[in-house]
Amino acid sequence: MANASIKDPRSEESKKRDLISRGxxxxxxxxxxxxxxxxxxxxxxxxxxxxxxxxxxxxxxxxxxxxxxxxxxxxxxxxxxxxxxxxxxxxxxxxxxxxxxxxxxxxxxxxxxxxxxxxxxxxxxxxxxxxxxxxxxxxxxxxxxxxxxxxSPTPLIVGGALYVTGILTELISEVQRKAFKSDPKNKGKVYSGGLWALARHINYGGYTLWRAGYAMAGGGWTLGAVVGAFFAYDFATRSIPILDEYCGLRYGEQWEKFKKQTPSRLLPWIY
Incomplete structure (x- = not known):
């Protein structure tokens, strides 16, 4: 990816709600x-x-x-x-x-x-x-x-499976995107391949899964459900709209096309 910074076109309110310095x-x-x-x-x-x-x-x-x-x-x-x-x-x-x-x-x-x-x-x-x-x-x-x-080892087994699935999903998707963005030929293009073809914010989905799994392994079914629901809600109401605004303003028609091709936002076939 190029070292030069890209002007963040979002509103100041969106920037304040985001912990990542986009662009x-x-x-x-x-x-x-x-x-x-x-x-x-x-x-x-x-x-x-x-x-x-x-x-x-x-x-x-x-x-x-x-x-x-x-x-x-x-x-x-x-x-x-x-x-x-x-x-x-x-x-x-x-x-x-x-x-x-x-x-x-x-x-x-x-x-x-x-x-x-x-x-x-x-x-x-x-x-x-x-x-x-x-x-x-x-x-x-x-x-x-x-x-x-x-x-009971059951919450540990189920939570562990969610943890491994989620953390690998988050890591692999980010490695795939990094490889795409590192190619100068792809400058200014939206990455829509790999795991990103399943959900537009698949890395957030992976994070939600492993966080829920970790909580389930430690605190049982209820804690796992509460933590998973918290992150699903936060991503759906804060992070995804903020990033959608950024990508829509930066990529324009490319982003709109990606949204049509990949309707799932967070988790494939679920949301």
């Missing part, structure tokens, strides 16, 4: 480095919660019971076994690591737009808080009378 390819190594640092610290924080119960003492002071440590995994892989986590907790930590890795790949290799310090801080904290909700929901499952050994 602004100004080099911002400081903001991107802060983003990478904060997202890289996220798995360490959640390991501390899962392995040592960080923060659970405060929950206990208000009368909330949390799960005690369970038997650690024995995979035969020393690096994994040294973490001292049960299989369920190990899966939740893996989700934290996967989300941080995916988002750091995005900011380093896939996103050409600038990243201010403020946006790096906001986006990173938002994702860390969401991960924390899932982890603490798991820790609080003792409130329902569960022990870790009796906790």
């Amino acid at each position: 602004d390819y100004t080099s911002t190594p400081g903001g991107k480095a802060l983003f990478v640092l904060l997202r890289s610290l996220d798995p360490l924080l959640h390991y501390s919660i899962l392995a040592h119960g960080t923060g659970t003492a405060l929950l206990g002071r208000v009368g909330l019971r949390t799960l005690p440590p369970s038997l650690p995994s024995h995979t035969g892989i020393s690096t994994i076994d040294s973490l001292g986590l049960s299989p369920y907790r190990l899966a939740l930590l893996g989700m934290a690591i996967g989300s941080a890795l995916k988002q750091n790949i995005w900011i380093i290799a896939l996103s050409g737009e600038s990243m201010s310090y403020g946006n790096a801080l906001t986006i990173s904290i938002f994702n860390t808080v969401l991960n924390g909700i899932s982890v603490y929901a798991f820790m609080l499952s003792a409130m329902a009378g569960w022990t870790e050994s009796s906790t």
Whole structure:
């Protein structure tokens, strides 16, 4: 993609509601480095919660019971076994690591737009808080009378499947778009191939899926449904209209043609 910035034709109101600087390819190594640092610290924080119960003492002071440590995994892989986590907790930590890795790949290799310090801080904290909700929901499952050994693995299995499907969908779609945009012959063209032929904002759909899956694995069916519904609503009412405005003004008839060819906005055949 060209390094030159493109004037953002949207209204000022739309720009204020968007955390991505559309069309602004100004080099911002400081903001991107802060983003990478904060997202890289996220798995360490959640390991501390899962392995040592960080923060659970405060929950206990208000009368909330949390799960005690369970038997650690024995995979035969020393690096994994040294973490001292049960299989369920190990899966939740893996989700934290996967989300941080995916988002750091995005900011380093896939996103050409600038990243201010403020946006790096906001986006990173938002994702860390969401991960924390899932982890603490798991820790609080003792409130329902569960022990870790009796906790049903079904939400973890279904949530894990949604997580893997969603995060791969988001990553692969963004890699496909990056490859298309990097070819000078495609300058000024709308990418409508690959996974983008299924939904116009397929990366947002992927994010919704893995966020719902992560929440489901940690907090069960209800939390997974609430988180999935929240992101579906936010993307439908805020992010997609904002991006539609930007793309419509930038690409004109190309974008209108793409909308007709690909009627699904977020998830294929659903919305």
